[in-house]
Amino acid sequence: MRIKLDKQSLCNAVATVNHAISSRTTMPILEGIKIKTTKEGVQFTCYDMTLGIETVILATVQEEGEAVVPGRLFYELTRKLPDDADVDMYFDKTSVEIVCAGSKTHIQTLPAEDFPMLPDIEENVQFNFSQEKIKNMIKRTLFAAAIDESRPVLTGVLFEIDSDSIRLISLDGYRMAISGKDIGEKENLVTAIVPSATLSEVGRLLENEGSVKISISQSHILFQTGNTRMISRLIEGEYIKYRQIIPMEWQTRFTMSSIALAQSIDRAATISSGSNNLVAFNIGSNQVNIDSENELGNVHEVITTQVEGKEIQIAFNARYISDILKNIESQDIVLSFTTNVSPCVITPAEDDDFLYLLLPVRIYTE
């Protein structure tokens, strides 16, 4: 194989597939990047057996072929090559010579036959969305997926896809995040539970422009954008029936600036007790008091706002509130409460596409 590529395109391609390089593996070939000539140019592939990423860039192909280069080393080397220069790569059976301006590097390669194939996905059922929309939906749900692996389905994000709408759901037993309008439980609904780790890489690679095609099979999900394909294994199992967890009514409700709340919570969390970062809300008729304390002292925050409904005292884990406030851009949010032992619902004031549900810490009795 002999190819000539533009340095910047080469670096972009390597940076794209790089996220699916396996870091701990007993198969050294998975630490590599497969390079292969195609009709369109040159294809780069990484695959850690959970996530596979493949991208094609334009290149001058002087001689066809395929080979696997050591991933991390190739990434380091190529990004350090002189800018604005062409890169020539000459492969023989066991190595490649990389020539760029006054720099000549020679490294070992592995045979491409040993590199596992990415799974095949029938692309006849395909959904089309804006990349920006999916990127935002991932951001708004990913953080609330479970870390603890005792219930594997909860370590992923549930995708519900209809002919023209999509909803993402995550929950970890303490909180739930939902992005997208309710699609219902139709018969033709396509669902998939995508592992958080791979979805995080997908979210990183999606851009703010253009569209993404999503295809789902029994075992895999495929995201396609421009010349890049990202294929992730799905988590097997039945997801929790999350609709029945959402409270239908409220007893106390108020609207407030998400930034003002974030700053108050941030200050209160500086002094908070225990591993659950306890902060207490004392909600009156026209103000919300937030209190925290530990052996070093205490913080008392007052935010003035009109409160509808009953007064209530309720406590939360400060980190869980901060998490949600970091992941929405909304200026105003609505907080709704039923009792101080039942979940609080947080929604943006001007956007019904997003819902966050948070269990209180039980320090008060109703």
Place this chain on the structure above:
Amino acid sequence: MRIKLDKQSLCNAVATVNHAISSRTTMPILEGIKIKTTKEGVQFTCYDMTLGIETVILATVQEEGEAVVPGRLFYELTRKLPDDADVDMYFDKTSVEIVCAGSKTHIQTLPAEDFPMLPDIEENVQFNFSQEKIKNMIKRTLFAAAIDESRPVLTGVLFEIDSDSIRLISLDGYRMAISGKDIGEKENLVTAIVPSATLSEVGRLLENEGSVKISISQSHILFQTGNTRMISRLIEGEYIKYRQIIPMEWQTRFTMSSIALAQSIDRAATISSGSNNLVAFNIGSNQVNIDSENELGNVHEVITTQVEGKEIQIAFNARYISDILKNIESQDIVLSFTTNVSPCVITPAEDDDFLYLLLPVRIYTE
């Protein structure tokens, strides 16, 4: 004590003194910030028994006094206070209430009597330099001081001060960095060995404008800028007679762009062998070849430049060359060599205020 301060000034003062908070200490008071009213406003002091930093800001003093607040917590709390607001602090014997807009915090304090005094330095012998100059000199020498504590004097930077000139020297047995013109070994020369760790903090606090006054006593050095005083303990002992290490002649010499060299070294270092990151220079009459290799492959770099004197083959630790190139801004540098077992001298092409000396790795025999 009752004081009213502007939030931003308060945060700046805390961020300034903060660097001298002791992190591992058996004296909890050293983890604190001493706050004291003065004629000029309010003074903040931290002192880890090696470095002491003191700064004064304008404030409304409603009641005089002094107290010690817990350092890290106070730093966290104050920077999170609402912006563009006044901060009221009400101290009683054992605690302080901090009030700012809708936020009220209450934390424990310690008695100021227990806080150690900063050492006194007679300021009648004072040297005055531009902050930018001293900041740059610190940057150009600090990285070459020894980490290994087997010869304590080498873990510091040697200051040599004359009535109107200053020179900084560091060396670790493999390399030496000198910033400032040679002052000679006059009788009235003031010298001091300043610990690297504290000098790094001083360098961080110096700005690109204004001047700094330097005073030196038997055991301490004082840097004064505006309203801030930084006092560091000195390292006792005799510094190495560094002048005799500098080669007086050269056999091979060339000039090259420091950026081109940095990039070539960076690429070569990606593939380099052993713990000493070996890269080999093969210097011909009109080009410099840089080579490295390990079990993964090899890199060959060619830089075209006019070489004066004899051809030479010599090898270096890539990291030591990168260090120097990172810490000079010069576009062109001159490299001078005598033999392949004696030190190489690197100087900027257009600035004789800086000299870097580097021992080769002995892989060639003369």
